[in-house]
Amino acid sequence: MITSDKVSSGSDQQTTEVSTPVKPSPQTRPAIPVGKRILWSSAFLITASISATVGATVAMVSPLPSALKMFNVTDEIAAAGPSHSEAASSQHGQIPAMFEYKIERPVNILVMGIDRVPDAEVGSEEAFEGHTDTMILMRFDPTDQSVRMLSVPRDTQVLIPDVGTTKINDANVYGGARLAMDVVGETLNGVTIDRYVRVTNDAFRELVDLVGGIEVFVPRPMVYEDKTQGLTIDLRKGWQTLDGDEAEQFARFRMDEYGDIGRVQRQQVLLKAMRERLQSPAVLPRLPKVVQRMLSFVDTDLSMEELLALVNFGMALDKEAVKMVLLPGRFSEEFEFEGVSYWIMSHPGRDRVMQDFFEVEPGYDMGDRSLQSVRIGLQNATSDPDLLTQAADYLAAQGFRNVFYSQSKSPRLLRQSEIIVQQGNTDAADAIQDALGFGVIQADSTGDLASEITIRVGSDWFDQLPAAEESTDEEL
Numbered sequence: 001m002i003t004s005d006k007v008s009s010g011s012d013q014q015t016t017e018v019s020t021p022v023k024p025s026p027q028t029r030p031a032i033p034v035g036k037r038i039l040w041s042s043a044f045l046i047t048a049s050i051s052a053t054v055g056a057t058v059a060m061v062s063p064l065p066s067a068l069k070m071f072n073v074t075d076e077i078a079a080a081g082p083s084h085s086e087a088a089s090s091q092h093g094q095i096p097a098m099f100e101y102k103i104e105r106p107v108n109i110l111v112m113g114i115d116r117v118p119d120a121e122v123g124s125e126e127a128f129e130g131h132t133d134t135m136i137l138m139r140f141d142p143t144d145q146s147v148r149m150l151s152v153p154r155d156t157q158v159l160i161p162d163v164g165t166t167k168i169n170d171a172n173v174y175g176g177a178r179l180a181m182d183v184v185g186e187t188l189n190g191v192t193i194d195r196y197v198r199v200t201n202d203a204f205r206e207l208v209d210l211v212g213g214i215e216v217f218v219p220r221p222m223v224y225e226d227k228t229q230g231l232t233i234d235l236r237k238g239w240q241t242l243d244g245d246e247a248e249q250f251a252r253f254r255m256d257e258y259g260d261i262g263r264v265q266r267q268q269v270l271l272k273a274m275r276e277r278l279q280s281p282a283v284l285p286r287l288p289k290v291v292q293r294m295l296s297f298v299d300t301d302l303s304m305e306e307l308l309a310l311v312n313f314g315m316a317l318d319k320e321a322v323k324m325v326l327l328p329g330r331f332s333e334e335f336e337f338e339g340v341s342y343w344i345m346s347h348p349g350r351d352r353v354m355q356d357f358f359e360v361e362p363g364y365d366m367g368d369r370s371l372q373s374v375r376i377g378l379q380n381a382t383s384d385p386d387l388l389t390q391a392a393d394y395l396a397a398q399g400f401r402n403v404f405y406s407q408s409k410s411p412r413l414l415r416q417s418e419i420i421v422q423q424g425n426t427d428a429a430d431a432i433q434d435a436l437g438f439g440v441i442q443a444d445s446t447g448d449l450a451s452e453i454t455i456r457v458g459s460d461w462f463d464q465l466p467a468a469e470e471s472t473d474e475e476l
Contacts (some may be wrong), residue, residue, distance in 0.1 A: 002442045007026065011105065017417060018070075030381060031474070034129060035129050043417060044290070047256050050340045055163045063262070069242070071402060075358060084344065093470070096219055098132050101305050101308045101309040101312060102142070102312055102313070103140055103142045103308055103309050103310070103312075103313050104142070105142070106139055106140065106141040106142070106143065106254030106359070106408045107139070107140045107194050107195070108137060108140075108191060108192060108193050108194050108195075108358065109137075109138045109140070109193070109194060109195045109196065109197060109200075109302075109330055109474060110135065110136070110137055110138075110177075110180065110181055110184055110193050110195075110197075111134075111135070111136040111137075111138060111196070111198075112132045112134065112135055112136075112172060112177070112180060112196065112197070112198045112199070113132065113133045113134035113135075113198075113199055113200075113201055113204075114127070114128050114129075114130045114131070114132060114133065114172065114198055114199065114200045115130040115131045115132070115133045115201060116130065116200065116201055117129060117130040117232060119243060120204065122200070122296050122297065123296040123297070124385060127200050128172075128176075128177075128198050129172070129173065129176070130155070130172070130173065130200075131169045131170065131172065131173055132150075132154060132168070132169045132171070132172045132180065133169070133201055133325075134154070134267065135151070135152040135168065135169070135180075135182060136149055136150065136151055136152070136183065137149070137150045137152065137188065137191070137358075138150075138359065139358050140310065140313055141174070142313065144321075145317060145318070145321055146315075146317075146321040146322070146323065146324070147317065147321060147322050148323045148324075148325075148357040148358065149270070149322070149323065149324045149325070150188075150325055150327060150353060150357060150358075151182065151267070151324065151325070151326045151327065151445065152168060152187075152188075152325075152327050153168075153326070153327060153329070153343040154167065154168065154169035154326065154344070155167050155168075155169070155341060155342055155343045156168040156329070156345055157332070157337075157342035157343065157344055157345070158171075158183055158187050160179070160183055167342065168183060168184070169189065170183075171183040172198075177196045177299070177301070177322065177355070180196070180360025181193045181196055182246055187356045188350065188354055188358070188360070189350070189351065189360045189361075189363075191354060191358050191360045195300065195301055195302050195306065196300060196301055197298065197299075197300040197302065198296050198298070198299040198300065199298050199299075200297045202297060203294060203297035203298070204244070204247065204248060204251070205244035205245060205247065205248045205269065205398065206244060206293065206294075206297075207244070207290065208242065208244040208247045209243055209244040210273075210286060210289065210290045210293065211274075211277050211278065211283050211286060211290065212282070212283065212286075213241045213242055213243050213244075213247075213277075214242055214247060214270065214273040214274055214277045215240070215241050215242075215273055215276070215277075215387045215410055216239075216240060216241075216242050216269060216270065216273045217238070217239050217240075217269075217347065217412055218235050218236065218238060218240055218250065219235055219237065219409075219411035219412070219432075220237055221235070221237050221266065222234070222235040222250070222253045223235075224253060231252065231291075232249075233249040233252065233253050233344070234249070235249055235250060235253075249267055250266055250269075250270065250464065251267055251270060252267070265326075265445060265446045268324055268445065268446055269446065271324075281335055288458070302435045306430075310335075311357045320443075323357070323421070323424075323426070323443035324443055324444040324445060325353055325357060325421065325422075325423065325424035325443070325444075325445055326422070326423070326445035327343075327345060327349075327350060327353070328345070328346040328348075328350060328352075328353065328424075329343050329344050329345040329346045329349065330344050331344070352424065352425065353423065353424040356424055356425075356426065356433070357424055361372050371400075371431045372400055372401060372402070372427050372429065373398040373401075374400070374402060374425060374428040374432075374451045374452050374453055375402045375450070375451050375452045375453070376395065376402060376403045376404070376432070376451060376452070377399055377403075377404055377406040377422075377447060377448035377450060377453070377454045377455070378391055378392060378403060378406055378454075378455050378457055379406045379408065379409060379410040379447070379448065379454060379455070379456045379457065380404055380409065380410060380457055381410035381412065381413055381414035381417070381418075381456040381458045381459075382413060382414070382457065382458060382459050382461075383413065384460075384462075387457055387461060387462075388405055388457060390461070391455070391457045391461055392405070394436075394461075395432075398435040398436075399435075400432065400435070401411070404450075404451075406447075406448040406450075406451070406454065407448075408448055408458045410457075412459035413458075413459075414438055414456055414459070415458055415459050415460065416438075416458050416460055417436075417438065417439040417440070417455060417456060417457055417458035417460055418437065418439065418440055418442050418455070418456040418458070419432055419433055419439045419440065419441045419443075419453060419454075419455055419462060420440065420442045420444065420445070420446060420447035420453065420454040420455070420456065421441060421442065421443050421444070421445075421453065422445055422448065422449070422451050422452055422454050423445070423451075423452045423453075425452050425453065426441075427442070428452060429441045429453055430455050432453060432455070436464065437464070438460050438463075438464060439455070439458075439460070469475075
């Protein structure tokens with residue numbers, strides 16, 4: 001059966017009845033140790049915080065190391081109150097099967113990172129009334145055990161009722177979480193949004209410090225100062241372990257050719273770094289303290305049953321099942337919109353992403369499109385300056401002729417080439433990988449913005465190209 005809950009819709013404090021997309025699992029399964037269940041719940045809550053703050057996803061609750069099972073959480077259970085402690089002891093250290101929940105259908109959750117509101121107390125309603133620094137629409141799909149994630153740039157141009165044409169990050173200011181959900185849903189072809197998570201941006205800096213820092217490759221020196229915002233950024237190039245303040249600098253840097261979109265790409269880099277850190281056995285003992293602290297930064301209409309359902313879902317999730325994409329579009333020109341800077345959404349690009357990632361049909365026949373016409377950007381991830389020319393010739397011989405040399409460089413040298421699904425076209429990525437016979441597909445949007453697919457050409461091309469040349473010579 002489908003349960004029904006009354007949930008708060010955000011800062012507008014309206015109450016609406018919604019169908020909760022979870023129910024107790026009918027099958028009998030072995031009871032799961034309290035320690036493992038609580039730490040999984042902890043991982044979810046931590047990740048929910050990251051989701052809004054740095055463009056991550058609740059899907060980072062994919063399996064933690066086996067050391068997790070050995071973690072002693074008796075003290076944490078007792079601290080939660082008598083009812084929790086008694087329930088736990090009555091089951092001899094196990095959670096009863098009645099608390100097992102699962103996702104019954106695909107669920108869409110809007111995750112928002114909220115800018116700091118001056119003078120607002122942490123955890124207060126006012127703290128969640130700021131502009132959205134980050135907006136992520138996530139789809140948890142039990143039909144194929146996947147999570148798909150769409151990053152919506154904060155500068156995306158939208159029409160808000162009774163407000164007018166503005167940026168999408170204004171929606172939360174004018175109408176809280178409910179208006180933000182309505183605007184995002186309308187902008188993305190009427191997609192249904194089931195729940196929301198809002199997190200204030202103070203959370204990320206503290207989270208990074210609580211887990212002992214994260215390891216990130218800084219692709220270029222980042223130096224910038226804005227005295228009006230009290231912002232100073234000073235990061236050197238290379239691999240570094242960033243503390244909370246430095247990670248925030250990395251996320252907020254905008255003084256490059258990509259502006260706010262570059263921030264979205266770096267947020268995806270931070271996602272991966274935090275995922276790796278959370279999987280470290282050294283972090284596990286810190287999780288209860290981390291979760292307790294993070295709760296004051298989070299506002300959500302997810303019920304506890306729904307949280308548990310997402311935790312269960314994440315436990316069976318493969319790393320490769322998490323796919324990320326940026327809302328396709330372009331920067332506005334200086335002469336447009338009286339000089340106001342917007343991210344102008346590509347309607348065909350949006351339609352393709354919504355169809356492929358969220359199963360929302362555009363209402364018209366999109367038609368078939370040759371995979372060979374896909375726009376491919378090449379980035380050199382080797383020390384050989386001539387390799388891109390050879391790579392472009394090889395792709396042309398395979399039928400991929402819409403290829404260009406990216407002006408942006410690969411952030412680092414690579415042994416294994418990466419095929420970046422820049423605009424969600426996974427079919428094209430699969431076709432390219434099949435044609436090459438090598439390379440790893442990256443389901444994120446960290447490549448060249450002008451491409452549909454970005455290939456970071458690694459040194460594995462040196463093994464492939466001689467064979468291709470010999471084959472051509474034999475044909476001649």
